[in-house]
Amino acid sequence: xxAGSLFLISAxxxxxxxxxxxxxxxxxxxxxQQKLCVSVSHTTRPKRPGEVDGTNYHFISPQAFxxxxxxxxxxxxxxxxxxxxxTSKAWVSERLQQGWxxxxxxxxxxxxxxxxxxxxxxxxxxxxxxxxxxxxxxxSRGQDDTDTIEKRMAEAVNELSHYQQAxxxxxxxxxxxxxxxLQAIIAxxxxxxxxxxxxxxxxxxxxxxx
Numbered sequence: 001x002x003a004g005s006l007f008l009i010s011a012x013x014x015x016x017x018x019x020x021x022x023x024x025x026x027x028x029x030x031x032x033q034q035k036l037c038v039s040v041s042h043t044t045r046p047k048r049p050g051e052v053d054g055t056n057y058h059f060i061s062p063q064a065f066x067x068x069x070x071x072x073x074x075x076x077x078x079x080x081x082x083x084x085x086x087t088s089k090a091w092v093s094e095r096l097q098q099g100w101x102x103x104x105x106x107x108x109x110x111x112x113x114x115x116x117x118x119x120x121x122x123x124x125x126x127x128x129x130x131x132x133x134x135x136x137x138x139x140s141r142g143q144d145d146t147d148t149i150e151k152r153m154a155e156a157v158n159e160l161s162h163y164q165q166a167x168x169x170x171x172x173x174x175x176x177x178x179x180x181x182l183q184a185i186i187a188x189x190x191x192x193x194x195x196x197x198x199x200x201x202x203x204x205x206x207x208x209x210x
Contacts, residue, residue: 003097004035004096005101005121006118007101007102007103007121007185007186008104008115008124009021009103009104009123010107010108010111010124011128011172012134012160013152013155013156014128014137014152015134016126016128020126020175020179021038021103023175024036024186025037027183035098035100035101036100036101036186037101038102038104039095039103039105040057041086042057042065042068042088043065043084043085044083044084047059069086072089073088075088075114078107078109080107087106087110103186108125108162111165122185122189123166124168124169124170124182125163125170126178127160127169127172127205128156128171128172129172129173129204130204134153134156135149157208157209157210160205168185168191170182
């Protein structure tokens, strides 16, 4: 059995990363992509309405998280908005050895950590079509107050500034198009944007970053 591949998917909050990954997994369950799974991170963040422990995250206490860090249980871990997130080293290793392609939904800090340990992993960064669209998506979720949204917008610009660390950039403007390109990367380990697409991405980056 050949080992699976590890895919690191990053994006600023509100760019649609989770929706794309959910659609990707649904397609895999329908037989379009085989043996594809998402790592479930450990976090100290409180559960949001509708979230399920063990499905969305493994929700643990800060003390338990600290013990796991000390024991070297995490492939990567990071602090985001005052909460801690970590990826189980043993779980990822086991799935890869079983031939699964594993997706990590991860911030740029975590992706950088994993790349140092596993340089063969494939990193993908999801870009929003504009900062205005990003703000609208954050507001429409109805999960955060105004102050939190402003903090997320500020953090989004910081996150976007690390786009060069990724192997691939995808713009989540047309959802189905972004999904098809993401599927191509997962299936073939490669995606080459056309010259026109690359020019559009370059122009978008100039508008997103100060």
